[in-house]
Amino acid sequence: MKIARATPPSAGQPSDMVLDEAALKAASTNLDDGPVTPSYGPHREAIIKLLNDALATELVCVLRYKRHHFTADGLASPAIAKEFLVHANEEAAHADLLAERIVQLGGDPDFSPSTLTSRSHADYDESKDLKAMLRANLVAERVAVESYRQMIHLLADKDPTTRRMLEGILAQEEEHADELKDWLHR
Numbered sequence: 001m002k003i004a005r006a007t008p009p010s011a012g013q014p015s016d017m018v019l020d021e022a023a024l025k026a027a028s029t030n031l032d033d034g035p036v037t038p039s040y041g042p043h044r045e046a047i048i049k050l051l052n053d054a055l056a057t058e059l060v061c062v063l064r065y066k067r068h069h070f071t072a073d074g075l076a077s078p079a080i081a082k083e084f085l086v087h088a089n090e091e092a093a094h095a096d097l098l099a100e101r102i103v104q105l106g107g108d109p110d111f112s113p114s115t116l117t118s119r120s121h122a123d124y125d126e127s128k129d130l131k132a133m134l135r136a137n138l139v140a141e142r143v144a145v146e147s148y149r150q151m152i153h154l155l156a157d158k159d160p161t162t163r164r165m166l167e168g169i170l171a172q173e174e175e176h177a178d179e180l181k182d183w184l185h186r
């Protein structure tokens, strides 16, 4: 089989390593869109929807961890109850990042409590037993990890800022899952 060999670009050939001048010009219009320039692409609404579903997921996670923090208090392991609160606060910080980015992209962050659980990827949980709480949280974290990984894949190079933010959140969700797995096996 013959292997086609790429021809190296010669000095006279135009390179594709140049900026899109028309897009630069267009960036000075539509000022109300803030950081979203006309070349942002056709996926803005879809990206905002992904972020809003992630926001709902984080808010449900805050509620679940808070519930577990207060109801696990007084049980055998106050250290775990304390850990639930740390997680709740970190999920709340993720929710803030997501809401802020949604607004930057010109969207409306959806905090509506009536649709939270139906939009969230992860479940709320009212387990009373400490082991069942740990298990429910581990399941939720793994679902969150999977959803962020998929989102990052979908975003690819469509929005590097949003992708980087999601990568940071993903790393923390992976830490949460790792900690819960350790607690569960103690």
Ligand SMILES: [Fe+2]
Residues within 6 Å of the ligand: 061, 087, 091, 141, 144, 172, 173, 176
């Ligand atoms: Fe988490």
